[in-house]
Amino acid sequence: MGKKKISITDIAKELNVSITTVSFILNNKAKNRISDEVIKKVQDYVKKVGYQPNQLAQGLRTGKSKIIVFMVEDISDAFFSSIARLMEGKAYDNGYKLIFCSTENDKDKARDLIRLFKDRQVDGYIITPPADFEQEIHELLEEDFPVVLFDRYFEELDVSHVIINNQESAFNSVKNLVEGGFRNIGYVTLESNQSQMKDRLSGYEKAIDLYDLPKSIFKVSFKDFKAHRSDELVETYLKENPQLDALFFATNYLAKSGLKVLKKKGVKIPEQIGVVSFDDSDVFELYTPTITSLSQPIESIADKLMEIMLKQLTNIKGRNKIIHAELPGSLIVRESSHK
Incomplete structure (x- = not known):
């Protein structure tokens, strides 16, 4: 038979103090109300017996669950999971727990998840929103929930967000290929109107226009990618565009699809085609040859997201202060981008 779970009542009875006294101490409301000696006695006993509060019941009493949601496109993606892991530690150090979930860029699924988390009285939301999700974000703000958007944003919605300088980063990536001797640079991206994809496309076009080079843009739908059709689509694109001598991929998962195709076709990198x-x-550091890539500042992103969220959670005025943070990406130049 399992060990009986200890309650606040049990603690109060054991230490011969009131339930209210124990509740004040556990909820950090004991200062100037209860003596330091009693506070220490309760805290020591709680630590000794390993007492864990019922968070749902605690949330009903205080209106706070001490839980933050991290809603992303795909939590299994290394980029999102790495950020989640870093934020989890920072949240824990500040008395919060982090819940991760994937929306799969599906508006209906994301809406259902938010409805679920509202029922669980989650305190704040960090979201990489699907397309056309402005109304749902607006409703969260209207209900006075702390919200921080991540990786993408909505131009018409004034809400705090953390992104990287996608346009400049894409521009520098193409510039690196040009400096490496490539002149027919194809751009493989997602079929998306989301801000991060629009900005990366804009950076590609800006660099191509500056160097007066031919444009070649190929878009893969997220649906086709999830159906594992991106390999064959990229293969068709290359077959129809034999003039290309370099490829710039808008995401690392598109790049992995492209590398599989190039390997299958026996194309030599970078002698026959450059890759960024x-x-x-x-994978890119282990691949032969190593692959040049734009690295996003994962630690800085995690720190900034939690910094903004904690300001909103701990200070009601913090919710009215909109912060737009744009962090720099770093181009890691490897073997694949220079002939």
């Missing part, structure tokens, strides 16, 4: 990927991956 937006967003780094461990």
Whole structure:
């Protein structure tokens, strides 16, 4: 039979103090109300018996669950999971727990998740929103929930967000290929109107226009990618565009699809075709030849997201202060981008 869970009542009875006294101490409301001696006695006993409060019941009493939601496109993606892991530690150090979930860029699924988390009295939301999700974000703000958007934003919605300088980063990635001797640079991206993809496309076009080079843009739908059709689509694109001597991929998962195709076709990198990927991956450092990529500042992103969220959670005035943080990406130049 399992060990009986200890309650506040049990603690009060054991220490011969009132339930209210124990509640004040556990909820950090004992200062100037209860003596330091009693506070220490309760805290020592709680630590000794390993007492864990019922968070749901605690949330009903205080209106706070001490839980933050991290809603991303795909939590299994190394970029999102790495950030989640870093934020989890920072949240824990500040008395919060972090819940991760994936929306799969599905508006209906994201809406259902938010409805679920509202029922659980979650305190704040860090979200990489699907397309056309402005109304749902607006409703969260209207209900006075702390919200921080991440990786992408909505131009018409004034809400705090943390992104990287996608346009400048994409521009520098293409510039690196040009400096490496490539002149027919294809751009493989997602079929998306989301801000991060629009900004990366804009950076590609800006660099191509500056160097007066031919444009070649190929878009893969997220649906086709999830159906594992990106390999064959990229292969068709290359077959129809034999003039290309370099490829710039808008995401690391598109780059991985492209590398599989190039390997299958026996194309030599960088002798026959140069490659650069937006967003780094461990695979690129291990690949032969190594793959040049744009690295996003994962630690800085995690720190900034939690900094903004904690300001909103701990200070009601913090929710009215909108912060737009744009962090720099770093181009890691490897073997694939220079002939």
